[in-house]
Structure formats: structure tokens, C-alpha cells
Amino acid sequence: MKKIRRISADRPFSLCVQPAFLIGTKNEDGTPDFAPITWVSATCGQGEDYLLVISMFGGKRTRRNVERSGVLSANLVSVDMLPIMDYCGTRHAGDGKMDAFPWGIGRGEKVDVPTLDASRWVYECEVEKTVEIGQSATFFCRIRNIQIDAAARFQDAFDVDLTKLDPVIYSGKYHNIGKMLGCIGDFSTQMGDEKQ
Numbered sequence: 001m002k003k004i005r006r007i008s009a010d011r012p013f014s015l016c017v018q019p020a021f022l023i024g025t026k027n028e029d030g031t032p033d034f035a036p037i038t039w040v041s042a043t044c045g046q047g048e049d050y051l052l053v054i055s056m057f058g059g060k061r062t063r064r065n066v067e068r069s070g071v072l073s074a075n076l077v078s079v080d081m082l083p084i085m086d087y088c089g090t091r092h093a094g095d096g097k098m099d100a101f102p103w104g105i106g107r108g109e110k111v112d113v114p115t116l117d118a119s120r121w122v123y124e125c126e127v128e129k130t131v132e133i134g135q136s137a138t139f140f141c142r143i144r145n146i147q148i149d150a151a152a153r154f155q156d157a158f159d160v161d162l163t164k165l166d167p168v169i170y171s172g173k174y175h176n177i178g179k180m181l182g183c184i185g186d187f188s189t190q191m192g193d194e195k196q
């Protein structure tokens with residue numbers, strides 16, 4: 001494998017390969033709200049459980065809704081959902097952005113949260129812990145239910161083929177993913193070939 005020539009960056013570049021989600025919450029009057037949030041990751045809970053980790057900056061409506069209700073949905077954004085993502089990302093809840101929302105909205109099966117009909121993977125979550133740093137709040141969320149596109153037919157947690165979900169990946173620009181390359185261990189036999 002060749003040695004990469006790197007240059008030091010004098011600006012605060014941020015490389016965060018971020019999955020795109022639309023976070024669904026309820027406003028105080030019960031109406032739904034969705035906001036694009038890409039600071040989404042996971043960490044380990046007890047046993048096989050894992051917690052979704054979602055970070056929000058500033059005083060946006062979605063953050064206030066989560067702090068008030070303690071629940072949210074995280075709707076994976078696939079490439080065909082980019083118009084929904086951009087619609088929600090360029091309007092604020094206070095601007096009445098959901099008044100003319102033309103896409104289907106459902107409700108969680110286990111948690112009382114709005115969900116997006118178009119999403120192929122929806123987490124229904126309850127916030128277990130919130131950590132505030134500066135102007136950001138990070139929510140550690142217990143996953144109460146996952147709704148997965150029935151057509152994907154995944155067998156277990158390691159059988160998730162992202163190409164079937166076609167997720168949007170964000171890093172300042174929108175991307176899609178390429179091929180499914182294999183499983184853990186598939187490449188270990190190539191180590192000898194790589195040595196120089």
C-alpha cells in the first residue's frame with residue numbers, strides 16, 4: 001500500500017462522515033416537526049442494547065421539543081428523500097414549515113412520535129441522558145423500536161446491506177454510498193499480498 005503524502009491543515013476542516021436523518025418530534029400544540037440532523041452516532045448500552053447518540057446545536061425547535069417530551073424518531077434519509085431533507089433544512093419550525101408538507105407522516109408503533117412514510121429505517125427513541133457542552137445538547141437515546149423496510153429482508157444486526165437502504169451521507173455536501181465490499185474477515189487473507 002503506498003504511503004500518502006499529507007499536508008497540515010491551517011483551517012478547521014471537519015471530516016465527519018455523517019449519516020443523514022430527519023428527526024421527528026411534536027411541537028407543543030401536537031403538530032409534527034422534522035429537522036435534518038446528521039450528528040448521529042451510536043454507543044453501547046447494557047448487553048446487546050445500543051443507544052443512539054444525537055447532537056443538536058443552538059435553540060432550534062426540534063431540540064426544545066426533545067427536551068420537553070423526551071422522545072423522538074430518527075428517520076434515515078435515503079437518496080430519494082433528498083427533497084424532504086432540503087425542504088426541512090431550509091425552513092424553520094417557526095416559519096410554519098409543516099403547513100404545506102406534501103409527504104406522508106405516520107406515528108411510531110411503540111413511541112408517540114411522528115415518522116416519515118418514505119423512510120426505510122426508522123428508530124423510535126426515548127432520551128435516557130442529555131449532556132450539554134457549550135451551545136450543544138447531546139441526547140443518548142434508548143431505542144424502543146426500529147421499523148425496517150420489509151423489502152430489505154435483513155437477517156440480523158450484521159446483515160444490514162446499506163446499498164438496499166441507499167442512505168445519504170453528509171460531510172458538508174451530500175453523497176451516496178458505493179458498493180457493498182464484504183464482511184469482517186473477508187480481507188485478512190490479503191495481508192501477505194500487501195507487505196512490501
Ligand SMILES: Cc1cc2nc3c(=O)[nH]c(=O)nc-3n(C[C@H](O)[C@H](O)[C@H](O)COP(=O)(O)O)c2cc1C
Pocket residue numbers: 033034035036037038039040055056057058060061062063085088089090091092093094170
Ligand atoms: C444537511 C443538514 C444537516 C444538519 N445537521 C444538523 C445537526 O447535526 N445538528 C443540528 O443541531 N442541526 C443540524 N442541521 C440544522 C437543522 O436541521 C436546522 O436548523 C433546521 O431548520 C431546524 O429545524 P426546526 O426549527 O424544525 O428544529 C442540519 C441541517 C442540514 C441541512
